[in-house]
Amino acid sequence: MRLFIAEKPDLAKAIVQGLGGGSRKDGYYDCGEDYVTWCFGHMLQLLDPEDYDERYKNWCMDDLPMSHIPWRKKPGGDDRSQDQLKTITGLLKKAASVVHADDPDEEGQLLVDEILEYTGCRLPVKRILINNNTTAAVRKALAAMRDNAEFAGLSAAAEARSVGDQxxxxxxTRAYTLAARSKGYQGLMSVGRVQTPILGLVVRRTRAFNAHTKACYYNVTGQFDVQGVTFPGRYQVAENDPVDEKGRLVDERHAKGVAEAARDRPARIVSAVTRSKEQHPPLPYSLLKLQTDASRKYGFKPDQTKDITQALRERHKLITYNRSDCEYLSDELHPEAPAVLAAIGKTAPVLAPAAQRGDPAIRSRAFNSAKVSAHHGIIPTETTADLANLSDGEQKxxxxxxxxxxxxxxPQHLYDQTDVVVEAGGHRFALRANITTQPGWRVLYKNDAGNDDLDGDEGAVAIDVRSLQDGQAGSCTGAVAEKQETKPPPLYTMATLLSDLTRVAKYIRDERLRKLLLEKDKGKEGEHGGIGTPATRDSIIATLFDRLYLIEQGKNIVPTKTAEDFYDALPDQAKFPDMTALWHEQQKAIQAGERDTLSFVTELMGYVAGEVDRVKEQGLAIQVDLHPCPTCTKPLLRLRKKGTQDFFWGCSGFGGGCKYACEDKxxxxxxxxxxxxxxxxxCGACERGLARRPNPKKKGAFWWSCSGYPECKQTYPDRKGQPDYSKAKTAA
Structure with missing residues (x-):
């Protein structure tokens, strides 16, 4: 019996269909000579420090660094996941061979390999590579299985990254937190290979914004009339013009001189070239691109969008795999277009006319199997539903x-692009104009303001100047020099931060490391030297907010003072994306078999030990604002309200009897x-004065209590601003 182990139930079901069908059992399918089972993501997790040694339950600087080599794993996840692991373990005991059917990437390779290692499996193992769940694609993959040993490097690299991150x-985190607490800080100084550089991006952007000093520059614009065609032109900077580092005029007198020289002078077309252009439709969504658009259009948080897609996929079966980092589709998906378009029309009547106008014979650039990674882009399925029964977020x-x-x-969006260079008064001006000849797919996006996919050439205008020809004469009817002020780099919004996480390589100062990070994403559409993954970025950003490192000011994201102090105390290697670039280089060597996971982890621990020693010796340069209790002067602690995401403050002297608490803002x-x-x-019980209190459960309502509380617990309802003595109660 062959045992196929897939990452998810839907892939297992696709394999069953590719094998010719089978019967569903408890946790697997019986396909005659083959059994097919599945995982729920990673079924195992690394042991925590306290699993190795109980003393690690208490944080102590003397116990650092912790180095549990060799590392071990334990069953992880919920009861469902642990029960499924038992099912897989039982099936492995009956199997004659195994087929590793997980995602064709590093994490996918590790996910099944670690189960085989954990269970001590010594059976022959084949590898099937599936990135498209259609029956035709699965059957094609079944006929091209390879030896699993060929992919050992992928698994080892993922293992190295997982152990290294932990x-x-x-x-x-423990070293920085303990050093901060020695100065009175009460929170958690959380450090992570991806988390901390993301914080660094926001800190540096905010500081650049605040430190910006305005400078002036000048734009010279001429208005021209040539053969009855009127159009504007932007002055083209010439050699020896006084300009700044971005090539903008900075001398007011010079700029006005250019305008005066051209104004009311004869003009001549130096060149006029018209080209027919076409614009492809935006590619289908990856998770990151979807999170970016959902934030821009609807203000959704990244984790909110991921949760919505999870529901659309698992509960409603309306979309394909939702955590994809790819925007392309497999060629095998193209024949399904008529059925998917029909399903969209039934599910969302508002899109029915657009879906019906779609031509399934068109094969856009999105259909390219060579560019599909572990998963194809996120698209609708052939399943239908009533859109009205979905939540507002699910509908959007x-x-x-x-x-x-x-x-x-x-159809493609077609347009004519005309580039014009005109000369007047010895100076040259230029214009780019775009005229739509066929709107095509842009009709679907006509009301989508702010969508980067709709942006054409920067500065292009919608003026028809296609009739202009080289050498034609006319005049410059006006010219002005306009003063402009430089602007600081804009503060991050959720959408722009998500977008920047795909291209952080540009912020690395070391040229070699920058190239390494760019190389990591070579061939990936939408990723240009990024950190994190579409499946983890949202949770990392949420963590930074939960720990009050980041806050929102309107739509902008800025760091707190604690975050800035923490940032200043960190070494550059922690707060820039350098670590990810360095790890990529070493993981490439692991994939190639040039080094092993153990040597990587051992080398990393050398760096960690050095940083821990530095913190022990130098401490952490952080300023802490202590808030004394107004009752007993002991420090207040910021605590989370049970079962909520809200906080409150309570006295650290609670164990000694101080019950002071107040709200958090x-x-x-x-x-x-x-x-x-x-x-x-x-008070009718003790004769002390009463105090009128607002009712927290009813706006505008009050009640009365004895000022001698807690010794006296007498209370009275409020009646027109007076205590109602006829309804006295003794509080429990």
Whole structure:
């Protein structure tokens, strides 16, 4: 019996169909001579420090660095995942051979390999590579299986990254946190190979914004009339013009002189060239691109968008795999177009006319198997539903995904592009003009303001100047020099931060490391030297917000003071993307068999140990704002309200009897307003004054309590601003 092990149930089902069918059992399919089972993502996880030694439950600087080599793993996930692992283990005992059927990438390779190692499996193992769940694609892959040993390097590289991330994060997080707490800091100084560079991006961008000093430059624009065609032209900087580093005029007198020289002078067309152009529709969505658009259009947080796509895929079966980092589609998916377009029309009537106008015979650039990675782009399935039964967020995300798919079957956007150079008064001016000849797919996006996919050539205007020809004469009817002010780099929004995470290589100062990071994403559409993955970026950003390193000011994302202090205390290697680039270089060597995982981890621990020693010796240069308890002066602690994401502040002297607590606002305690004790209204039980309190459960309502609480627990309802003595109660 061959045992196929797939990453997810839907892939297992596709394999069953490719094998000719089978019967569903508890946790697997019986296909006669073959059994097919599945995982739920990673079924195993690395042991935590306290699993190796109980003393690590308590954080202590003397115990650092922690170095559990060799590392071990344990079953992870929920009960469902652990039960499925038992099913796989039982099937392995019955099998004669195994077929590794996970995603064709590093993590996918590790996911099954680590199960085989954990269970001590010594059976022959084949590898099937499937990145498209259609029956035809699965059958093609079944006929081209390879020896799993060929892919050992992928698994080893993923293992090295996983172990490295754990040891790096655990050790440095504890070291920095303990050093900060020695100065009175109460939170967690969380460090991660991806998390900390993301924080660094936001800190540096915010500081550049705040430190920006305005400077002036000048744009000279001429207005021209040539053979009855009127158009503007932008002055083209000439040699020896006074310009800044971006080639902009910086001398007001010179700029006005150019305008005056050209104004009301004869003009001549130096060149006029018209070319027919075509614009492809936007590619289908990857998760990151979808998160970016959902943030820009609807203000959705990245993790919110991921959760919505998870529901659309698993609960409603309306979209394909939702965590893809790819925007392309396999060639085998093209024949499914008529059925998918029809399903979109039934599910979303608002898109039915557009889906019906789509031509399934059109094969857009999106259909390119050579550019598909472990998964193809996110597209609708042939499953239908009633859009009205989906949540508002599910409707919005489904419509985005569906529109992008429909666009693949609409005609190209065609336009004529005309580049004009005109001369007047000894100076040259230029214009680029675009005129649409066939709107094509852009009709679907006509109301989508701010969409980068719609942006044409920067500065191009919609003026028809196609009739202009070289040598034609006319005049410059006007020219002005306009003063402009330089602008700082804009603060991050969620959409622009997500976008920047795909191209952080441009922020690496070491040229060799920058090239390494770019090489990592070679051939990936939408990734140009990025950090993190589409499946993890949203949770990492959410963590930075949860730990109050980042906050939102309107739509902008900025760091807190604690985050900036923490950033300043870190070494450059931690707060820039350099670590990811260095690891990529070493993981390439692991993939090629030129080094092993153990040597990588051992070398990394040398760096970690050195950084821990530095922190032990030098401490952490961080300023901490302590908030004393107004009752007993002991420090207040910021605590999370049970079962919520909200915080409050409580006295650290709670164990000694101080019960002071107050609300939280932007990470700071909001002092309680002192109760005003009435001199007129006395407690009927002890004769002390009563205090009128607002009812937290009902706006505008009040109640009265004894100022002698907690010794006296007498309370009274409020009646027109007076205590109602007839309804006195003793609080529990």
């Amino acid at each position: 040891l790096y994060g655990y050790n440095l 995300i489904y419509l985005l995904i569906a529109r992008a798919y429909i666009a693949q079957f609409w 932007a990470g700071k305690p909001v002092p309680k307003t002192a109760l005003e004790v009435s001199a007129q209204h006395k």
